[in-house]
Amino acid sequence: MIRACVIGLGGRGFGLLKGVLLKNPDVEVVAVCDLYEDRLARGVDKVKECGGNAKGYTDYKEALNTAGLDAAFVFSDWSTHAEIAIHAMRKGIAVASEVGCEYSLENCHQLVRVQEETGTPYMFMENCCWNKDELLATAMARKNMFGTIVHCAGAYGHDLRNEVAYGHVNRHYRFDNYLNRCCENYPTHELGPIAKLLDINRGNRILTVSSFATKAVGLEEYIKTREDATEEMKNARFKQGDIVTTVLTCAGGETILLRLDTTLPRSYSREFTVRGTKGLYMQETNSVFLDGEKEDWSPADHYKENLNNAKKYEEEFLPTIWKEVTPEVLAAGHGGMDWFAYKAFVDALKNGTPMPIDVYDGATWQAVSVLSEISIKAGGAPQSMPDFTNGKWFKRPRLDVCEM
Secondary structure, eight states: HHHHEEEOOOHHHHHHHHHHHGTTTTTTEEEEEEHHHHHHHHHHHHHHTTTTTOEEEEEEEHHHHHHHOOOOEOSGGGGGGGHHHHHHHHTTTTEEOOOOOOHHHHHHHHHHHHOOOOOOOOOOOOOOGGGGHHHHHHHHHTTTTTTTTEEEEEEEEEEOOOHHHTTTTOOOOHHHHHOOOOSSOOOHHHHHHHHTTTTTTTTBBBBEEEEEEOOOOOOHHHTTTTTTOHHHHHHOOOOOSSSEEEEEEOOOOOTEEEEOSSSSSOBBBBEEEESSEEEEETTTTEEEEETTTTTSHHHHHHHHHHHTTTGGGGHHHOOOHHHHHOOOHHHHHHHHHHHHHHHHHHHHHHHTTSSOOOHHHHOOOOOHHHHHHHHTTTTTOEEEEEOOTTTOTTTSOOOOOOOO
């Protein structure tokens, strides 16, 4: 049984506590922590409701002093992830860190240094690495169905205007981020699955980051339409560009295109795309296009005949975890991704096996935010990605998040 502390009980943290951690028979939540008393009380009550007993804390250091802790689940404000993870690792407490962005390269380097010095397990909890579409495409790529991969793309396309604009009302940290920074502030939903597919930090690595931002007008125009807007919201002048486009180059010769798109009206999409010498996968239409299937495709033919045709490849290529998925897993959060990600952390910790998304991945993927901010200020000039593995990247073996 893994004795765990949960730090951060906002929407994401409480959702994972309720929908995933308290339903995992291998996890015992013995401590919960949040700065806000109401959130803390709700967390303590939820653990009790599920038959457990957790003590509540408003100071994460006090929470991490709980006797016999095996793991800390970090669900707090982005700006505190590294600080809390480092403190926990120095105490020998394994860390599962929720996704976000980083604010300095030094934070990324320190995460790596402390993990290497202590040997304490650390996992970056990028749930999209377990999504059905991304895993199907990765499995097909592993069987060379797309040939040599030359380019991948993805986006975090999510209309967050309400969440960001009312950030100080609903106690969400995104408001301050959008007010003070302009960067690719949430790169890992799209980058994570691409980085695993391209073996980043395991035979390949990111070399440079170049970013470009549009003007920031979406939030301010949205706020003008809100009759209940506070004076703070009305007076806000946001720095975060409405759309940020980022290009990464890789040691293997591939390019990666990322786009952050969160302050204009739109539907949700990650736009995961894989391009190779023999074909492509396109998440927008859930379609596979393989060379030689038909000559002279017109756009209309492609969408009509290939829409959702990826389904026909599932029987042969879809990883077993998705073939055997249960309704309970699907209901646990984000269509099953949350359950798979947190089960992978718990299983690795129990069995003493490598974390499928380790500290080098967490540092590299989050460093994109830091480098994109610098690049935008420099007119898109490429910024060098540090080698957080210190030269080990070309010798480290491939590690997929599940059996392909």
